[in-house]
Amino acid sequence: MNQVIETILNHRSIRKFEDRALSEEQIEMIVQCAQAASTSSFIQAYSIIGIKSPDKKKRLAEIAGNQAYVESNGHLFIFCADLHRHEVIAEMEDQDLTTSLQSTEKFMVGLIDATLAAQNAVLAAESMGLGACYIGGIRNDLEAVCDLLHIPKRVIPLFAVVVGYPEQQPDKKPRLPLHHVYHEDAYQQNSETYKSQLQAYDKTISAYYEERTNGKRNDTWSAQMANMLKSPKRMYMKEFVEKKGFGLE
């Protein structure tokens, strides 16, 4: 097993960090690695905002649901889908690009581009002995995030990534069975097989929690997902995304 695969398989989300900031060199290397990712037709439809201001970190932690590690970490990155750059190009090149820029296709491209870059950043950080955690919680209130960071139209913050020197080593949670996630030549058509894979995984997860909580918790993955999804979250998102100029047609 090479170091890349080792780093990938050794991943766990780190939520507790030493009080020690990343160096400029570390930050630049992480961003450079993010930029080395593939990008759809060379469009480079993303931006990254690094947060150093303690006040802004504090406010972002509040928005994310008072998660302490959003405030206390070595550095905080915000990954954004970004077509603002291309709107500036429309002006510079005197072309009307609006239909393209507000299409659902380009909304997807922005999300994919930003996320490819982010995963490179996380692996680069982990390879340096740092820990990281994705923070979807900033999507609790993207209007507030955009105000705080002066984010223009056609830019959507998608998630934060906190990075730092780890002060914990949590367990890795077992993933869905490989042959449930990975299909060959067609999506699994046998619904009994599909359900039995889910049930087998439910047992794995239930046993995982039971062992780690001395029997206090033994919920299945299915129950956990149903419980989470029965209360719809962030239902302002469609309106917000459209207001930002994405996915309008």
Added chain:
Amino acid sequence: MNQVIETILNHRSIRKFEDRALSEEQIEMIVQCAQAASTSSFIQAYSIIGIKSPDKKKRLAEIAGNQAYVESNGHLFIFCADLHRHEVIAEMEDQDLTTSLQSTEKFMVGLIDATLAAQNAVLAAESMGLGACYIGGIRNDLEAVCDLLHIPKRVIPLFAVVVGYPEQQPDKKPRLPLHHVYHEDAYQQNSETYKSQLQAYDKTISAYYEERTNGKRNDTWSAQMANMLKSPKRMYMKEFVEKKGFGLE
């Protein structure tokens, strides 16, 4: 520089492969690495379809715009945002999860989850000495892709990844200036600075093409982007995404 950062920075899209299939062990290791990526609230909202059937590869190559390397490679993966699994859970747990599943928030989560997994897969492959290329071209006709691979509702194929033993070593194209993509504490507010960064990059890209084509090509990045975006592409996407049960509210 460690092996992870080296692999990341050494990335280029490979579009010509030896006639040599990946082994089962390689495929499983790549999928296992994909699954090790972070996932939003443990939702695991993606699936991967591996294509071995030569007929299906041929058809996917046609859909992607007759790209030969979609047909001829060591293996072809299709990465999909997947909430079908969670709809099955709704039935198993006797809960109505519809509002959540068809929300724009969960559409974004599915895209992000699938893309994090894909980038792990690509880096794992590259670390094994394989080459890879993302294929957005399958989005030319996702209805046809879904028919071909029997993909159910609440699953959207996002892109393919072709992997194989490389038969080329293309140049790396220079990326946007680091401080154009990476902002600190707020999005760049000075539009003159912003534009001058784009203009500097335009010179870099123009010189890059000029050198590699003996002066036959010297277009800027801005011109290239304007030219690409002035013809809107895949404008069926919004209707398709909604028909698949995503982003409806």
